[in-house]
Amino acid sequence: MLSITVTEVWKSVHPGASIGLLEVSGVDNTIASVELEARKREVEAHLREKYQGHTRQDFLSIPAMLAYVQYYKRFSKTYHVLQQVESIALKNKNLPTVSPLVDSNFIAEVDTLALTAGHDVSKLQGSILIDVAQKGDRMTQMNGAPKEIFEGDMVMKDGHGICCCIIYGQDNLSYISPETTHALYVVYAPAGVPVEAVEAQLQAIEANIRLFSPLAVVEHSRVITN
Numbered sequence: 426m427l428s429i430t431v432t433e434v435w436k437s438v439h440p441g442a443s444i445g446l447l448e449v450s451g452v453d454n455t456i457a458s459v460e461l462e463a464r465k466r467e468v469e470a471h472l473r474e475k476y477q478g479h480t481r482q483d484f485l486s487i488p489a490m491l492a493y494v495q496y497y498k499r500f501s502k503t504y505h506v507l508q509q510v511e512s513i514a515l516k517n518k519n520l521p522t523v524s525p526l527v528d529s530n531f532i533a534e535v536d537t538l539a540l541t542a543g544h545d546v547s548k549l550q551g552s553i554l555i556d557v558a559q560k561g562d563r564m565t566q567m568n569g570a571p572k573e574i575f576e577g578d579m580v581m582k583d584g585h586g587i588c589c590c591i592i593y594g595q596d597n598l599s600y601i602s603p604e605t606t607h608a609l610y611v612v613y614a615p616a617g618v619p620v621e622a623v624e625a626q627l628q629a630i631e632a633n634i635r636l637f638s639p640l641a642v643v644e645h646s647r648v649i650t651n
Contacts, residue, residue, distance in 0.1 A: 426644045427609060428552040436651050438557045438577060441616030445539070445623040447630055448546065448645035450607040451638065454526045458637035461528060465520045468532050469513055476514035484511070489538040492617030500575045500592050510535050525637045526601050526608050533629035539612050539622045541630070542581070542589045544599040546607040550584030553609075555649070562587060565597045579613050591615075612648075623648050 429446055476484070484507060485491050493504040512518040513535060520531055530543050558574040564587045565571050572593050574580065581589040588596045591613050601608055610630055614623045627646055634641050 427546060427549070429555070429645070430552070431555040431649055431651070432557070434557045435555050435579065439579060439615065440651060442579070442651050443612075443614045443618070443620055443623050444555050444649045445541070445610075445612030445614065445627050446645055446647055446649070447610040447612075447627045447643070448608070449610075449631065449634055449641050450546070450644055451640060451642045452526060452606050452608065452634060453638050454524050454601070454605050455603050456525070456637065457522075458525050460636040461525055461532075461633060462522075464633060464636060465528070465532055468536050469519060472510060472514040472535060473517070476510070479511075479514065481511075487538065489614075489618045489622045492615055493538065493540060495617070496591065496615040500578065502592055504540075506534060506538055506540060510538070524601065524603050524605075526605055526634070529630050529633035529636075530610060532633055533626050537622050537626040537629060539614060539618065539626035540591065541610050541612045541626055542595050543601045544588065544595070544609045544611070545601050545605040546609050547605070548599040549588070549609070552583070554582045555611075556580050556582055558587070558590060564588075564590065564593065566593055567595055567597050567600055569597055579615070581611055607644075609645075620648060620650060 497504045558578045560576045562574045578590045580587050588599045612623045
């Protein structure tokens with residue numbers, strides 16, 4: 426089980442925030458799952474019914490959505506999950522198929538709206554810290570592009586350095602691949618995102634994983650509140 430802690434800087438810079446953690450092992454991420462695909466169709470239908478006729482302002486009346494939109498706005502960015510939900514609910518787009526472990530997160534994310542990153546534990550080094558980006562901090566994104574991270578953004582660090590931040594997402598080292606059998610999911614919830622949404626996200630990811638890996642072992646599941 427990973428050692429995961431939050432820094433005092435994170436506590437002081439992000440009062441009211443929370444972090445959700447789910448570590449799961451013993452997973453087969455190589456086989457397509459009929460059950461998981463069926464779950465996608467259920468969630469898509471649910472979103473279309475729930476948000477039928479919604480405007481952008483209607484979406485901003487949802488506390489979790491508003492909190493993320495306001496967080497991203499601080500950095501002149503747009504919350505991508507809002508755009509994903511709109512494309513599914515209002516434009517009849519479908520959830521993508523990447524791999525069972527990745528899809529398990531995406532399915533849950535568009536339902537709970539709780540921003541979540543997934544990492545391959547075997548690619549992480551040492552203890553994990555939830556921290557805050559300082560001026561000059563950099564990370565290489567999944568696509569190989571180097572990025573200077575916005576000062577004040579929430580980040581996750583391991584022995585290699587920064588492996589994830591809210592605004593730019595994950596690095597190019599610890600992402601989940603088809604060979605991943607041991608995964609860590611981290612839910613980043615700025616102030617204003619209900620803790621219940623974070624808890625629901627962790628529960629939904631685990632339930633989705635059990636559709637294709639019923640014997641998966643939960644090594645770690647908790648919510649850190651500030």
